[in-house]
Amino acid sequence: MVGKILRSRLSWYGFPVLGLVIGIWATLRFSLLAPDPPANPENLCDIFREHPVWYDYARESQERWGTPIATQMAFVYYESSFRSHAQPPRRRLWGLIPWNRPTTAYGYAQALDPAWNEYLQANEGKWYVVRTDMEYALDFVGWYNHLTHKHAGVALYNPRHLYLAYHEGRGGYLRGTYKRKPSVTALAQRVQNRAFRYDNQLQSCRQEFQCWRWYQFWPFCG
Incomplete structure (x- = not known):
């Protein structure tokens, strides 16, 4: 009983x-x-020293999809400033009352709902995959750029045009919508400049983040 x-x-x-x-x-x-944004987002070595696991995530995304680590991180810098729950500011109704947001962009990579749902379907709809996790945000960036390379022919080592397609969507990129948007083309150029700067910085410290075995320690691993 x-x-x-x-x-x-x-x-x-x-x-x-x-x-x-x-x-x-x-x-x-x-x-x-959720981790705080890095204290020094201007230097990729400092970013990875503060958040070493982010290097692992970016490296895994590069190995899976082909986008260089520095390019992935430059995207996140300009999309969210490394803020995990970043969203566009709400519109103001009558200039006073908080209203809806202009887009559904969310998380580190500012992925829109339709693109994110497509990404989830491509990754078997895993319920724990979220936009506020850097691992999946970087994988999303790599996945999106892989499709841009596949369908629009943009080289994975061309950060400027990868970002134009990321911002405008692949359809908009192929139609050349960015050509009528000076602010977007200027932003894409800044993304490219940062990607190249990040890559130069990474060359000086990459070995620090490649100690994969428990018995390895920097600088005696590669």
């Missing part, structure tokens, strides 16, 4: 408790524990 009562109560309370536990875990995993 007692066993039946316990099983009944567990079945009654178990799901709400489980939901609460999952909710707390998700909050801690994806929000409260």
Whole structure:
């Protein structure tokens, strides 16, 4: 009898408790524990010293999709300033009341809902893949640029045109919409300049982040 009562109560309370536990875990995993933006975003070596795992994520994305590490990080710099929950500011109704946002851009890579949903489908719709996690944001950037290279013929070592396609969408890029937007072309040039600068910086410190075995330590690993 007692066993039946316990099983009944567990079945009654178990799901709400489980939901609460999952909710707390998700909050801690994806929000409260999100890392702060790097103290010195101007130097890629300092960024990776502060967040070494970001180097691992960028390297994995490069190996999977082909976009150089420095280009990925330059995209994130200009998209979100390395803020995990970045969103466009809300419009103001009558200049006073906070209203809707101009786009659905969200997270490190400022991925829009349609592109992000396409990315999720391409990655088997894994529920834990979120835009506020640098691992998946960088993988998204690499995946998007891979499709740009495949469908629009843009070289993966051409940050300027990769970013134009990222900003305008591949369809807009192929139609040349950016040609009527001086601010966008200027931004793409800044992305390229930063990507090249980041790459030069990375050459001086890459070895620091390549100690994969427990017995390896910098500078005696490669």
